[in-house]
Amino acid sequence: MIESTEGNGHNHKILRLPTIKRLPTYLHILKRLQAEGEEYVSTTALINELDFKPILVRKDLVLMGIPGKPRTGYCLKDIIQAIEKFLGWNNVDEAFLIGTGALGSALLGHKPFEENGLKIVAGFDIDPERVGKVIHGKKIFHLSKLKELAHRMGVKVGIITVPWQSAQEVADVLIEAGIVGIWNFSMLKLKTPPEVVCHNENLSGGLAVFSVKLQQRRENLL
Amino acid sequence: MIESTEGNGHNHKILRLPTIKRLPTYLHILKRLQAEGEEYVSTTALINELDFKPILVRKDLVLMGIPGKPRTGYCLKDIIQAIEKFLGWNNVDEAFLIGTGALGSALLGHKPFEENGLKIVAGFDIDPERVGKVIHGKKIFHLSKLKELAHRMGVKVGIITVPWQSAQEVADVLIEAGIVGIWNFSMLKLKTPPEVVCHNENLSGGLAVFSVKLQQRRENLL
């Protein structure tokens, strides 16, 4: 479904969505181990810090194209670099964020984004109360300024954190401004032209799973 | 994997994780249609607002145990009620949130939680700068007060939004306080006793998928 066209130069392995979602978790642990002074790591060691089965980890890491040494494991430096390259987290995309409510403000100050290839450079809103303010070091502009600023700064990515009622409207502004990728946190499915990459984040899905688990726990106690 | 022990009273259908994650999306659209004055909805109509295939929606809705009428669709009131009941979103759990940084503050003010069965009643932190403040209408206490307050208020759910370095420490406090469910937003896999429900949210998974999509879009342009 999602094919990595390169890796170590000659492998054309297929990476699937579940694998991609697991990669940041691996990356986090690998970096921790590296910070602790380790040079190599085996999947069996990784598993201590994870919920997944060992074989799954090995399968995932194989796809990164980095050979592991029997009895030793993977070279931390190499595997970390490979994952970061695959995710594109080695070079940074600049992004605009639209909608500076509770969620938007949080994302403006969310450190991991900058460390992981996505730097939010400005916020946008239409509420006069918010326009002109600075949140987590980022200035908030009026939405009407977006197109001009996008061109001037060469920003190609937009993050939508407005309520669903205005999400499509904001998306249209972004498309008009020549944005190439949209990360959509609203509950609305956006209508976008095929050349624009649009990724919908489903925050309530997590709450749903948690709620069901809680409920079952309760029922099992009876 | 996850079995609904009731529904309309006599069905014992199996609900799987992907289905559960899609339910809030359906619910959102269904409520919108209801607000617009509709009484019935067909899956084909639902699909206009969704990314999924029609058959998948029908499969999911069948599991709710509400019969649909051919040529008409599902009764909005009934199907909404069935989904909310399944998710446990018809009765509210009170929760504590620990860690009032950017992410934690956002969740304190995140409206959809209250509407969907999870009411955050207080925040906790150890930073003297934050303790005593009020964020989005919720008071912030020192972590050392958690156990006593949990018992006094009968709170049984905890949300962890601290950095991974202190996540296990916080989890231990929650367990000690008799909490039954933990929603963990940190990058650390928590060690918890089997009777405590622990759900790990993986926010960076979404960023990973978005990053890969963006990269592929770029490569396809060359």
Add this chain to the structure above:
DNA sequence: TTATTATGGGGAAATATTTATCTTTTCCCC
């Protein structure tokens, strides 16, 4: 040097999930 063992690697089996096909039901129009 040689035996042992922990590990990675590849392919096959098992499981989970989605999609397709066909049947049945009910409404609507004539």
Add this chain to the structure above:
DNA sequence: GGGGAAAAGATAAATATTTCCCCATAATAA
């Protein structure tokens, strides 16, 4: 009423994802 169409329902097929099994390799120890 009767025929047609739109939609749900059930069953089967296809696809995606995870897990298992066995082999090869290299570090370690005898």
